[in-house]
Amino acid sequence: MTAADVGAFVFSVEQEALRESVRRAGAAFVEAERVREVMTSSTGHDPGLWAALGEIGVHSLLADDLTGAGIVEAQVVAEQLGRHLAGSAYVGSAVMATVLLRELGGEVAQELLERLAAGTSVATVALAEVGATGPGRWGVDQVSTVVERTAAGHVVTGHKDLVLDLPAADVVLVVGRGEDGPAVMAVEPTAAGVQAESLRTLDATRRLGRLRLERAVGTQVGRADGVAAAVSCATQAAGAVLAAEQAGGARRALEMAVEHAAVREQFGRPIGSFQAIQHRCADLLVVVESSTSVSFAAGRAIDGGHDDADLLVSMALAYCADAYLDVAAATIQVHGGMGFTWDHPAHLFLRRARSGEVLLGSSVEHRERVLDRFLRSRTGSATGTPPPL
Amino acid sequence: MQEPSSGTPDRRGLAPAAFRAELVEFLDTHHPGRTPGDDHAALAFQRAWQATLHDHGWVAPGWPREVGGMGLPLDLQVVYHREMAAARTPLPPNNFVGIVGPTLIAHGTDAQRDRYLRPMLRTDALWCQGFSEPGAGSDLASLTTRAVRDGDVYRVSGRKIWISKAAIADHMLALVRTGSPGSGSAGISCLVVDMAAPGVSVQPIRDMTGGAYFAEVTLDGVEVAVDHLVGRHDDGWRCARATLGHERSTSLAAAALRYQRVVGSLVRLAERRGALGSEVHRQDLARLLTEARLLELNGARVLGHVLDGSDPGPLSSVNRLQHGLFEQRLHEAALRLLGADAVLGHDEPALGTDARWVTGFLRTRASTIGAGTAEIQRSTIAQRVLGMPSDRVLP
Numbered sequence: 001m002t003a004a005d006v007g008a009f010v011f012s013v014e015q016e017a018l019r020e021s022v023r024r025a026g027a028a029f030v031e032a033e034r035v036r037e038v039m040t041s042s043t044g045h046d047p048g049l050w051a052a053l054g055e056i057g058v059h060s061l062l063a064d065d066l067t068g069a070g071i072v073e074a075q076v077v078a079e080q081l082g083r084h085l086a087g088s089a090y091v092g093s094a095v096m097a098t099v100l101l102r103e104l105g106g107e108v109a110q111e112l113l114e115r116l117a118a119g120t121s122v123a124t125v126a127l128a129e130v131g132a133t134g135p136g137r138w139g140v141d142q143v144s145t146v147v148e149r150t151a152a153g154h155v156v157t158g159h160k161d162l163v164l165d166l167p168a169a170d171v172v173l174v175v176g177r178g179e180d181g182p183a184v185m186a187v188e189p190t191a192a193g194v195q196a197e198s199l200r201t202l203d204a205t206r207r208l209g210r211l212r213l214e215r216a217v218g219t220q221v222g223r224a225d226g227v228a229a230a231v232s233c234a235t236q237a238a239g240a241v242l243a244a245e246q247a248g249g250a251r252r253a254l255e256m257a258v259e260h261a262a263v264r265e266q267f268g269r270p271i272g273s274f275q276a277i278q279h280r281c282a283d284l285l286v287v288v289e290s291s292t293s294v295s296f297a298a299g300r301a302i303d304g305g306h307d308d309a310d311l312l313v314s315m316a317l318a319y320c321a322d323a324y325l326d327v328a329a330a331t332i333q334v335h336g337g338m339g340f341t342w343d344h345p346a347h348l349f350l351r352r353a354r355s356g357e358v359l360l361g362s363s364v365e366h367r368e369r370v371l372d373r374f375l376r377s378r379t380g381s382a383t384g385t386p387p388p389l
Numbered sequence: 390m391q392e393p394s395s396g397t398p399d400r401r402g403l404a405p406a407a408f409r410a411e412l413v414e415f416l417d418t419h420h421p422g423r424t425p426g427d428d429h430a431a432l433a434f435q436r437a438w439q440a441t442l443h444d445h446g447w448v449a450p451g452w453p454r455e456v457g458g459m460g461l462p463l464d465l466q467v468v469y470h471r472e473m474a475a476a477r478t479p480l481p482p483n484n485f486v487g488i489v490g491p492t493l494i495a496h497g498t499d500a501q502r503d504r505y506l507r508p509m510l511r512t513d514a515l516w517c518q519g520f521s522e523p524g525a526g527s528d529l530a531s532l533t534t535r536a537v538r539d540g541d542v543y544r545v546s547g548r549k550i551w552i553s554k555a556a557i558a559d560h561m562l563a564l565v566r567t568g569s570p571g572s573g574s575a576g577i578s579c580l581v582v583d584m585a586a587p588g589v590s591v592q593p594i595r596d597m598t599g600g601a602y603f604a605e606v607t608l609d610g611v612e613v614a615v616d617h618l619v620g621r622h623d624d625g626w627r628c629a630r631a632t633l634g635h636e637r638s639t640s641l642a643a644a645a646l647r648y649q650r651v652v653g654s655l656v657r658l659a660e661r662r663g664a665l666g667s668e669v670h671r672q673d674l675a676r677l678l679t680e681a682r683l684l685e686l687n688g689a690r691v692l693g694h695v696l697d698g699s700d701p702g703p704l705s706s707v708n709r710l711q712h713g714l715f716e717q718r719l720h721e722a723a724l725r726l727l728g729a730d731a732v733l734g735h736d737e738p739a740l741g742t743d744a745r746w747v748t749g750f751l752r753t754r755a756s757t758i759g760a761g762t763a764e765i766q767r768s769t770i771a772q773r774v775l776g777m778p779s780d781r782v783l784p
Contacts, residue, residue, distance in 0.1 A: 008467065009686075010693035258775050273778040275764075278771030282710070285770055289707045293686035294679070315679045367675035368668075374656070374678055 009300070015076050022080040025052040030084035032345055035205065038087035039348075044207035045122065045168030046087045053077075053088070054119030062098045062237070063117040070303035071237055075244035075296060082248030085205040085348050089122045091245060092164030096238035097123035097173055103230035104184060104222025112171060112186060112221070124169040125234065126160035126187075126211050135365040137161075138235050140175060140182040140228045145213065147178035147185055147220075154178070155193070155215040156185050162359065166209025167198050174211070174218060175231060182227040185218030192216065203351040236313050239360050240298040243316035246356055247291035250320070250327040253349045254284050257327075257334040264336070277334060284330055287323040294319050311373035318366035324353035397446040401460055408465050409472060415447060416476050424479045432557065435482040439512040448510050449486055451639070456494055456506045463696050466639050474643035483554045485509050487637075488629065489516045489562045492579065495631040496620035505560070505581070519549035519563035519582065519606060520629070526551075527765050529564070530574040530626065530784060534608060536565035542612040543567075543580060545588075548605060551759070555591045555604035558584050563608075564625050572623075574784065579625035581617040582608070598751040599735075638691045638701070641708055645684035648715065652681045655723055658743065664726050673722050680715050687711065703774040710766045713756040720750040 011019070028034075029049035038046045053059065058077050061069040074095050081090055098116055101109040101123075115121035128137040129144050136142040145158025156174050163172065166189065174185045189196045193216035198209045222230065258281055261272030271277055298312035306312075328350040332339035339346040357363055400408055421438050425431050442448040443457065450469040452458020461469065493505055508514040525532040534547025545565055552561070561582040568576015582589065588611035593601035620628035656674055664670040687708050694701040723746035724731045735744040735751075757763035771777040 008692035008696050009689040010697055010699075258777060262776075262778060270778045272771075273780050275768065275780055275782075278775075278777050278780060279764065279767040281775055281777065282767035282770035285703055285775060286707045286711050289687060289690075289704055290683045290711070293690055294683055297682075297686045297689075312682075315682060318675070319679055319683070364672065367672050367679075370675040370678055371656075371671050374675075378653070 009296075011076075015072065018073055019076050019080060021056050022053070022058065022077050025056050026080060026084065026086060028052070030086055035085055035087065035345075035348070039204040041087075043168040044087050044204065045089055045165060049086055049088050050119060050122075053090070058090075059094050059098075059119045060117035062095060063102060063113050071240050071299040072296060072303055074237070074241050075299045078241045078245040079248035079292075079295075082245035083252040085249065085345075085352055087205055089124065089165035089168050091238055091241055092124045093122045093169070095241045096125050096164070096234050097171075099237040100125055100173055100184065100230055100234035101221065103233045104226055106222050108186060108219055108221045115171075121171055122165065122169045123171045123173060124164050124166060126163045126172050126174045127231065127235070128160065128162045130159040130161040130210055132161070135361055135368065138361050140177075140231050143175055143177050143182060145174060145176035147176040147183045147218070148215075149179065152217070154183075154185055154218050154220055156187060156213045156218045157215055158213050160211040160213070163209045163211050164359075165207055166196050166211065167207050172211060173221065174213065175227070178224065180224040182231070183224055184221045184227055184230070186221050187213065187216055187218040201355060203348075203355040205348060205352055206355065208355075235360060236302060236310065239313045239317050240295065240302055242356065242360055243291070243295035243298060243313070243320040246320040246324040246353065247288070247295045249349055249352055250284075250291055250324045251288045253324075253327045253331040253346070254281065254288050256346065257281060257284070257331040260335050260338075271334075280330055280334070284327050287326060291320045291323045308373070308377065311370060311377070314361075314366040314369040314373065317360060318363040318370065321353070321357035321363050324356065325350075328353040397454060397457070397459075399454070400446075400465070401454075401462060403465065405464055405468050409468050412447070412469065412472050415445060416472070416478070419445070420476060421479065423477075432482055435479045436512040438479045439481055439510070443507075443511045449490070452486070452490065452494065452510075456502055457510045463639075467642065467692060467696070470639045470643040471646065474646045482512055483515060483517065483558070485512075485516050488631070489518060491631045492562060492619060492628055496579070496628040498616075500616070501581070501619065514559040515554065515557055516560050516562060517552045517555045517558035517584075519552055519561040521551045522548055523550050523605075527762055530577070532564060532566060532577065533570070534563070534565045536567050536578060536580060536613070538567070538615070541615050543615065543618070545580065545582065545608045545611045545613055548607050550594070550605045551603050552606055553603055555584070555606050556593060560584060561606065562619070562629075564629055567625075568623055574626040576623055577625040578622055579619040579628045580613050581619060582611060582613055583617075586611050586613070588612070597754065598748055600748075638688065638695055638705060638708070641712065642685070642688040642692055644712065645681070645688050648681040648684055648719070649678075651719065652677050655719065655726070658723065658746070659726050662726055662728065664728075670726060673725065677719055677722055680711075680718065684708070684711060684715060703770070706766065706770045706774055709761070710763060710770065713763060713766075716749075716753045716756040720746060720753045724750050 026049060029046055029052060038044060061067055061073050078090060081088060093116060101113050116123055129142065132142050145156060145160060148155050156176050158176060169189060172187045172189055174187050176183050176185060187194060193214045195212040196209055197212060201208050261277050262270055264271050295316045298316040301309040301312045332346045332350060335344060335346050338344050419441055424434055449458035450461045450466045454460040490509060493501055509516060520529060522532050522534060534549060536543040536545045561584055563580050563582050564577050565580055566576055567578040588609040590607045592605045594603045594605055595601050596603060655677065659665050659670055659674060687704055691701040691704045691708060727743060730740065733740050735747040768780060768783050772779060772783055
């Protein structure tokens with residue numbers, strides 16, 4: 001019987017080692033000045049950090065089942081990156097696009113996976129449609145981008161929204177609808193008929209774009225009958241990893257508040273000695289620890305193939321997004337006037353938290369899914385064995 | 390110390406699966422069913438169950454075998470609590486495993502352990518805890534109940550308050566001032582007071598639920614034999630801090646599983662009242678489902694550390710605070726779901742079984758007050774866990 005069987009959880013020695021090696025590899029690229037530089041760059045993507053992550057094997061973690069790594073390992077990476085608002089396409093490329101390709105399978109996917117694992121390509125998934133509101137925009141059902149078969153191959157027409165890291169991506173996996181059903185097309189952003197619209201985002205540390213496609217040439221990836229499941233798998237994986245990234249950011253934001261309160265003195269003593277500040281920070285700690293717990297529980301549930309993986313991912317996304325917002329706002333408050341300046345990093349956490357809440361579905365939408373999943377999972381038994389984690 | 394009873398089976402070396410199987414078999418044969426609602430009947434029912442547990446060697450999983458416990462390794466303790474929670478066995482009539490038992494085990498004399506522990510485990514004798522006073526709640530170290538040594542007795546005078554089940558208790562573990570006034574925690578001793586002794590009077594406190602779960606106990610020149618001192622003179626503050634192993638984390642883990650069932654009941658309440666059509670109620674329920682699950686998940690991380698011998702760090706304090714707040718939010722949501730029926734009292738027949746939510750709503754006001762107020766818990770988390778500077782209030 002493992003720790004998990006008695007309902008206990010700790011990170012493994014290997015996971016702790018991964019955490020430490022990401023921390024070390026990223027150390028040179030997460031200083032405040034570097035973050036600001038990358039923020040204002042044309043792509044918002046730090047090639048030095050990307051290469052450093054490649055050197056410790058981070059890009060290939062989810063590429064196949066042979067690595068032995070799962071969502072939890074990807075979460076460990078994301079948690080560290082989230083602490084520093086590091087400009088990287090990790091969630092979009094190394095998780096969402098990678099998992100989508102892996103699930104779709106086939107020659108085209110394999111070739112792209114090799115490039116992603118080597119760190120020589122950055123990919124992103126274009127799923128949500130411009131103008132599509134509501135929870136369905138993260139599934140294949142509301143896809144209205146059209147894939148047509150022509151004499152020369154396939155062409156794609158549509159208008160995609162919320163495309164992560166678009167300025168840095170050299171391949172976009174566009175989810176569209178063909179004559180056989182949903183289809184995924186690999187499209188190059190520089191190809192004819194493709195107009196990448198970079199958005200000026202609230203969170204400059206994470207670039208988002210829209211993609212206008214007008215009969216753009218695409219290469220089909222995988223087969224129609226596997227697309228819905230593959231997309232679902234990819235968004236589930238990205239959701240769990242995003243939640244862990246948010247948990248990491250929230251933890252760092254709280255640390256900053258506590259550090260500041262220890263040194264800022266007013267009325268002859270550190271403001272951290274005032275109950276109002278102490279109590280606020282204590283409440284934030286509850287929320288930070290809970291974010292870590294629920295995000296990694298979602299990752300473990302996916303890796304373990306548990307029935308409640310979807311439920312936990314939605315719990316995690318809803319909880320971690322709201323938690324991150326609370327902590328980021330409180331950190332600004334604890335920093336007083338300094339927290340309100342452009343130069344202080346506190347507002348960057350707030351911006352990251354605010355936009356993160358809508359990236360893969362809002363907290364309200366995810367809570368709706370939590371209740372829905374719960375209602376569907378009920379067996380009606382009054383007692384029964386404790387639920388798996 | 391007496392030798393372990395030859396009748397207590399030794400299950401310490403069992404593999405978890407085998408241990409679980411034995412426990413399940415025992416429960417299949419001996420589970421007494423649902424605890425009766427009537428207080429008087431419930432007490433007898435709960436005591437009978439504790440005696441059954443004791444007599445079959447299934448009581449106090451974390452206590453040493455020498456004093457009648459099971460002496461289990463931590464992983465088996467966890468299995469024990471999970472199975473008992475899943476089987477919804479009757480709760481003990483009072484929480485002797487929390488502080489009273491461990492204090493006696495760690496600091497009691499052999500004679501005290503022999504005299505008190507087994508009857509405590511069987512609930513042949515019932516105990517209560519006399520700590521808080523009208524003037525000493527959060528600031529417990531300022532307590533003033535005085536114990537003056539006179540030959541071979543202490544004479545004890547003062548008032549203790551918020552004592553649960555005082556009316557039925559045979560003994561009270563009391564913190565008293567043996568040092569000079571103002572000596573704070575350095576002048577406190579721990580005494581076992583016989584509740585039937587002359588000078589002890591119990592006045593039930595009618596609390597805001599209308600019930601009288603707590604009492605005030607007045608001690609008026611009560612003579613307590615010197616051999617009823619637990620630990621050393623003036624060393625009571627430290628003694629009363631004794632806890633055994635990780636009783637709290639394992640039992641909080643069990644509580645978390647119970648809460649998830651309770652939220653399930655709340656969802657059924659919502660269904661009965663047609664509330665699932667409202668997005669507001671749906672969001673409420675989803676939040677509660679998440680919070681209940683979080684209690685389990687945070688508890689799992691505490692347990693993970695406990696089992697591998699590492700420090701749970703902030704998680705234990707976080708857990709405690711979160712449990713108290715959750716209980717309140719749960720019942721607040723329940724009363725929102727009752728809609729206009731929230732005007733009804735728990736004794737209004739029209740409420741039926743939903744009365745439990747009304748009494749719970751009132752009762753859980755104490756969840757952030759008793760056993761450490763939420764404010765003290767937050768200050769403790771801030772200073773001891775986050776390392777924030779002293780507020781010059783917490784000791």
